Amino acid sequence: MTEGVDSEKRRFLTQAATMIGAVSAGMVAVPFVGSMQPSAKAQAAGAPVDVDITKLEPGQLIRVLWRGKPVWILRRTQQELDRLATLGEDVLRDPLSKESDQPKAATNVVRAIKPEVFVAIGVCTHLGCAPTFRPDVAPADLGSDWPGGFFCPCHGSRFDLAGRVFKGVPAPKNLDIPPYKYLSDSRILIGVAGEEEA
Numbered sequence: 479m480t481e482g483v484d485s486e487k488r489r490f491l492t493q494a495a496t497m498i499g500a501v502s503a504g505m506v507a508v509p510f511v512g513s514m515q516p517s518a519k520a521q522a523a524g525a526p527v528d529v530d531i532t533k534l535e536p537g538q539l540i541r542v543l544w545r546g547k548p549v550w551i552l553r554r555t556q557q558e559l560d561r562l563a564t565l566g567e568d569v570l571r572d573p574l575s576k577e578s579d580q581p582k583a584a585t586n587v588v589r590a591i592k593p594e595v596f597v598a599i600g601v602c603t604h605l606g607c608a609p610t611f612r613p614d615v616a617p618a619d620l621g622s623d624w625p626g627g628f629f630c631p632c633h634g635s636r637f638d639l640a641g642r643v644f645k646g647v648p649a650p651k652n653l654d655i656p657p658y659k660y661l662s663d664s665r666i667l668i669g670v671a672g673e674e675e676a
Contacts, residue, residue, distance in 0.1 A: 526669035528661065531595065539611050541600065544668050548600035548608065549656060551666065558613070558639050559593055561625050569623075571643045572652055578642075580655030581671055589640040589655055597658050597666065598641045600628075604649040607632035613639065628653070 527544045531551060534540060539552045554562075566573050575585050583591045590596050602609050609628040616622045620629060620636075627638040636644040641653030659672030 526667050529666045529668060530664060531666060532664040534595075536594075537613060539613075542668065544599075544656060549668055550596070550598050550600045550611070552596040552598075552611075552639065554588075554594050554596055554639055556594075558626060559588060561615075562588055562638060562640050565625060565638055565642070569644055570638070571645050571650075573642060575642065575652055578652035578654070580652075581657050583672060584655045587640065589642065589652070591658070591660065591672065595666070596640060597655060597668065599654040599656055601654070602630040602632065602635050602649055603643070603651045603653060604630065604633055604635050604647075609635070609637060609653075 527542055527549070529540075529542050529551060531540075531553070534551065534553045536553050536555045537558070539550055542549050542551065572578055574587070575589055578589075580589055581591075584597075588596070589598075600608060607630050609630040612620065612624070612629045613626045614624075615626050616624055624636075625638060627636060628641065629636055630649065633648045635647040635649035637649070637653055638644070641655065643649045643652050656668050657671040658666055658668045659670055661667050
């Protein structure tokens with residue numbers, strides 16, 4: 479029955495069909511695999527944020543957006559830093575930030591790489607509300623023991639100027655500190671851990 483069968487022609491047709499099938503599979507796979515990659519908009523939303531803090535005055539807070547969340551950058555005064563050192567286990571839930579989320583270099587009393595510059599995600603750790611910046615000491619609405627800090631108006635959680643949560647409030651832990659590093663004395667890159675974190 480093999481009479482009249484051209485084996486060269488059959489081999490050529492088999493190879494051609496295989497090549498066409500492989501090219502077709504590749505053409506289908508490329509858009510499919512490409513659809514798994516994040517879009518340019520998604521990549522930009524998660525990209526690190528470069529912040530110039532040259533004009534940030536002592537006692538001033540600025541806000542930037544990183545990954546859709548507000549990030550606070552506060553230049554603390556020496557007086558504010560001195561007050562932080564007086565707060566301890568009697569009023570704070572986690573004064574040494576052992577149970578909180580922060581880069582290793584910010585696991586300290588001031589929760590910062592450089593003491594005077596505080597960087598934190600401005601979202602309450604209770605239910606995600608946005609606390610307000612209340613640096614004033616002992617205002618009438620917060621009481622005579624208020625040392626200055628952040629107050630969440632949603633459910634009354636209180637945080638000091640290092641983002642450490644007070645005892646007896648709904649928030650379970652300190653404010654989160656994003657990964658960040660200094661590019662220079664006047665520029666911070668939020669979203670990238672410093673070399674000391676690697």
